[in-house]
Amino acid sequence: MELSRVEIVAVDDEGAFWDDRSAVSASLRETPPRVPAYFGYDALGSDLFESITELPNYYLTRVEHTLLQRHAEEIADLIGCERIAELGSGSAKKTRILLTACAKRRPTTYLPIDVSREMLAASGRNLTAELPALRVQGLWGRYQAGLAWLRDRNEPVVVTFLGSSLGNTTSEERDALLSEITDTLRPGDGFLVSVDLQKPAQVFETCYNDPPDQPAFARFRLNYLAHLNRRFAADFAPEYFYPRAHYDSTTTTVQVHLYATEDQFVALRELDLELVVRRGDSLNVSLSHKFHHPQFVADVSARGFNLRAQWIDPVWQYGIFLFVRSN
Numbered sequence: 001m002e003l004s005r006v007e008i009v010a011v012d013d014e015g016a017f018w019d020d021r022s023a024v025s026a027s028l029r030e031t032p033p034r035v036p037a038y039f040g041y042d043a044l045g046s047d048l049f050e051s052i053t054e055l056p057n058y059y060l061t062r063v064e065h066t067l068l069q070r071h072a073e074e075i076a077d078l079i080g081c082e083r084i085a086e087l088g089s090g091s092a093k094k095t096r097i098l099l100t101a102c103a104k105r106r107p108t109t110y111l112p113i114d115v116s117r118e119m120l121a122a123s124g125r126n127l128t129a130e131l132p133a134l135r136v137q138g139l140w141g142r143y144q145a146g147l148a149w150l151r152d153r154n155e156p157v158v159v160t161f162l163g164s165s166l167g168n169t170t171s172e173e174r175d176a177l178l179s180e181i182t183d184t185l186r187p188g189d190g191f192l193v194s195v196d197l198q199k200p201a202q203v204f205e206t207c208y209n210d211p212p213d214q215p216a217f218a219r220f221r222l223n224y225l226a227h228l229n230r231r232f233a234a235d236f237a238p239e240y241f242y243p244r245a246h247y248d249s250t251t252t253t254v255q256v257h258l259y260a261t262e263d264q265f266v267a268l269r270e271l272d273l274e275l276v277v278r279r280g281d282s283l284n285v286s287l288s289h290k291f292h293h294p295q296f297v298a299d300v301s302a303r304g305f306n307l308r309a310q311w312i313d314p315v316w317q318y319g320i321f322l323f324v325r326s327n
């Protein structure tokens with residue numbers, strides 16, 4: 001009997017990170033209160049995110065998909081394809097295009113890192129069913145824990161970070177994450193990362209807000225509150241909040257807030273925390289930084305990388321970049 005080619009390794013305290021009270025308490029005590037971004041991706045949230053990628057104005061997934069379809073063979077030639085890790089792999093639907101090109105060339109080990117165990121298991125099953133030369137070792141946990149696991153192995157690896165997810169971080173988080181990626185890679189290893197490039201505000205505000213009658217973002221974002229309710233015995237009333245995304249051109253970041261429609265008093269019993277929420281107050285549930293092309297390349301290069309190749313769509317909306325760790 002063939003051994004399963006999918007294995008899930010718990011790299012972050014067997015899922016205890018979901019109950020990391022100190023991280024959630026600290027961000028809820030900020031002004032305005034913030035919910036850590038990964039909190040949106042419980043099993044339900046991970047499914048709800050997939051509906052966002054199908055919205056007509058959500059160009060990110062479509063443009064990246066097209067870039068990968070066009071250039072996967074060339075990327076596969078450049079990255080070697082032996083071991084490919086991915087930060088925040090989700091459904092891995094787009095990564096599948098690259099893995100298909102890789103597994104044609106040689107046996108490939110894919111190491112997706114994600115907080116969603118369900119997504120790791122489902123994507124691992126689907127990918128190995130399609131690609132006989134692929135083995136999947138899913139690293140279940142937060143980015144830092146997955147990178148630490150890779151560092152301990154000290155083997156050649158390409159780290160991929162697709163979906164412009166590097167932008168879903170504050171500048172401090174981004175600095176820390178890029179440093180960890182640098183420390184994880186050995187000279188000659190690759191870092192394949194995609195980012196969404198700067199554009200007029202209106203493009204982002206259309207992209208990150210729901211079109212009429214398709215509440216995909218609303219469902220995904222209100223699930224943050226439902227998740228807090230379940231996990232920390234809280235009593236947010238999601239029906240008294242609505243989501244809105246604004247582009248802040250000073251920080252070139254899309255900020256997504258849930259706004260209260262009523263005055264409320266919210267108790268999070270297991271966090272020993274009470275929030276007084278006035279009508280019009282908001283909670284920050286996500287952010288998406290938009291990158292300035294030359295600055296992004298300079299910032300990553302300054303951390304000990306050389307840009308090997310880049311693939312950008314014809315109207316410069318979105319780019320995929322391959323950096324190689326220098327000596």
Ligand SMILES: C[S@@+](CC[C@H](N)C(=O)[O-])C[C@H]1O[C@@H](n2cnc3c(N)ncnc32)[C@H](O)[C@@H]1O
Nearest residue numbers: 038041088089090114115116141142143162163
């Ligand atoms: C926006 S989705 C993108 C998924 C996929 N890369 C794509 O491009 O469609 C972000 C993914 O990253 C995962 N994620 C978010 N924050 C994370 C963290 N701190 N550590 C590990 N996974 C995280 C989520 O579970 C989700 O699957």
